[in-house]
Amino acid sequence: MSEFIQLHILASYPPSNLNRDDLGRPKTAVMGGTQRLRISSQSLKRAWRESDIFETALAGHIGIRTKEMGVYVYKALTTGCSLVDTIKNNAEMSEKSTPIPESKAKKYAQEIAGVFGKVKTAKKSKDEQGEETENDPFGDLKLEQLAHFSQEEISLIDSLLVKLAESGAAPAKEDLLLLREKHTAADIAMFGRMLASSPMYNTEAAVQVSHAITVHKVAVEDDYFTAVDDLNNGDDNSGAAHIGELEFASGLFYNYVCINRTLLEENLGGDKELVNKTLQALVEAAAKVAPTGKQNSFASRAYASYIMAEKGTQQPRSLSVAFLKALNGKDLLDESISALKGTNEKMESVYGKCSESNCEMNAHTGEGTLSGILDFVKA
Numbered sequence: 001m002s003e004f005i006q007l008h009i010l011a012s013y014p015p016s017n018l019n020r021d022d023l024g025r026p027k028t029a030v031m032g033g034t035q036r037l038r039i040s041s042q043s044l045k046r047a048w049r050e051s052d053i054f055e056t057a058l059a060g061h062i063g064i065r066t067k068e069m070g071v072y073v074y075k076a077l078t079t080g081c082s083l084v085d086t087i088k089n090n091a092e093m094s095e096k097s098t099p100i101p102e103s104k105a106k107k108y109a110q111e112i113a114g115v116f117g118k119v120k121t122a123k124k125s126k127d128e129q130g131e132e133t134e135n136d137p138f139g140d141l142k143l144e145q146l147a148h149f150s151q152e153e154i155s156l157i158d159s160l161l162v163k164l165a166e167s168g169a170a171p172a173k174e175d176l177l178l179l180r181e182k183h184t185a186a187d188i189a190m191f192g193r194m195l196a197s198s199p200m201y202n203t204e205a206a207v208q209v210s211h212a213i214t215v216h217k218v219a220v221e222d223d224y225f226t227a228v229d230d231l232n233n234g235d236d237n238s239g240a241a242h243i244g245e246l247e248f249a250s251g252l253f254y255n256y257v258c259i260n261r262t263l264l265e266e267n268l269g270g271d272k273e274l275v276n277k278t279l280q281a282l283v284e285a286a287a288k289v290a291p292t293g294k295q296n297s298f299a300s301r302a303y304a305s306y307i308m309a310e311k312g313t314q315q316p317r318s319l320s321v322a323f324l325k326a327l328n329g330k331d332l333l334d335e336s337i338s339a340l341k342g343t344n345e346k347m348e349s350v351y352g353k354c355s356e357s358n359c360e361m362n363a364h365t366g367e368g369t370l371s372g373i374l375d376f377v378k379a
Contacts, residue, residue, distance in 0.1 A: 016300030070113030070141035077105035150185035189267035206264035214251035310355035
């Protein structure tokens, strides 16, 4: 039986454009017949994965998600540098590794990248003389889809590159067994991995994140702005050097996170210490880290104002129904907390206990602490 940890989070953002649609507008959704502001789960997870909190707490246990690993393998082979240094862009010639000719390096890089997904076919076009040229010189080294590489897998690729440089021979079939079912990439363990060409190495996500949505109705507004040329003395033209328009909105968001702790521990090979570090990093990031969209324009960083954490083996459930009817009171935060807690109590009166224990942090009233929540989730 799985143990679940559930987080119910309320966070208020001032005027902002944290997560844009294809037209540059803040993302929205209709809920309960009214338009709400929305932040996608992809945007939230990306911000958490890239945060200093994750980097500090989970150093050495964060994977790399890219289509371009084949390109970096090729560059490492042709320069004689390590793959890790090539990725970090601080490569120096290695005394242990000899550069490999470009023709061989491309073939080897394609084989290695092909372990993690389907490699693209290079697209060609004709120049003015009618001769075919490649649009992207590295096009046939890139994967068609993003692949998530654990640090262990990157180290295995690096070791293989050294072997290839020393032997000068093509990688053997057994050399290309680079994928591993067991790894310590916390982000892969949390958010999952799908490898279409090697489904046996897929990782089922242990963490589910909802799209954050405002508890009240929202109207997206327009910000008309101008910029002035500092060297324009007004003799010829006193007007603006640039005119622009930017859309924004503000709101109090409800966000729900469901963690299958049992699956997370399984994904991390039973390493309980790493599981606890991962849980604490995730909760702290969810409480403190805002998406990065248009932050320079709005400085809309915010901490969570309220968190209710739950633990238990009962079937998880979101409490978003508390906000199906948009709130419109004068004290939205207080009303939202009351609506959330009231809905939880009514759910439990109908279904019975929905969790074995819970813990709250309420910055609105100054009750509870984030450290208390962190201790609760790891206990």
